[in-house]
Amino acid sequence: MADVSTPRQGKLFIAILAPESLLADAENSLHAAFGSFALKSPTLAFLFTDYYQGEMGSDLYRSFVAIEKLIPQDALPEIKHRTTWIERQFSLSGERLPRRRINLDPGYLTPAKIVLVSTKDYAHRIYLGQGIFGDLQLKYEHGAYQPLPWTYPDYRTHEALTFFAELRRLYLQK
Secondary structure (H helix, E strand, O other): OOOOOOOOOEEEEEEEEEEHHHHHHHHHHHHHHHOOEEEEOOOEEOOOOOOOHHHHOOOEEEEEEEEEEEEOHHHHHHHHHHHHHHHHHHOEOOOOOOEOOOEEEEEEEEOOEEEEEEOOOOOOEEEEEOOEEEEEEEEEEOOEEEEOOOOOHHHOOHHHHHHHHHHHHHHHHO
């Protein structure tokens, strides 16, 4: 029988989806909430789906930022609630609900995996508490992070995989 142990801390990253005009403001809010960035990805046009278009409009951009300090893996629910609060600070009043202008999706990296959080349940998502689910997006195998059948298209891109490979390299240096 194995002893129960505390898992290795993860490297917090946050995926930002926003109009180009709000990316810097979103980054500033994340910096204020979570601290210095260890790494930032290039900004890319988000052309993978029109899922967000009704709420956020078109002409959206994706970037990733990684926070300098490590986090306990079980901190993701609290972090998701903090990023939701930041999203609301940027929201516009809508007819029934506030309309988001930015989308912030936190997750963590470990040498073995990339875990994203979601408020939506699905077959491959594991409940973490506080209304939040963990979503395994990439696994590390054969010297690189590998997509899974459900991995989002923007996490499959060369730019995202390069970002996560570099973040893994930085993580392993410490």
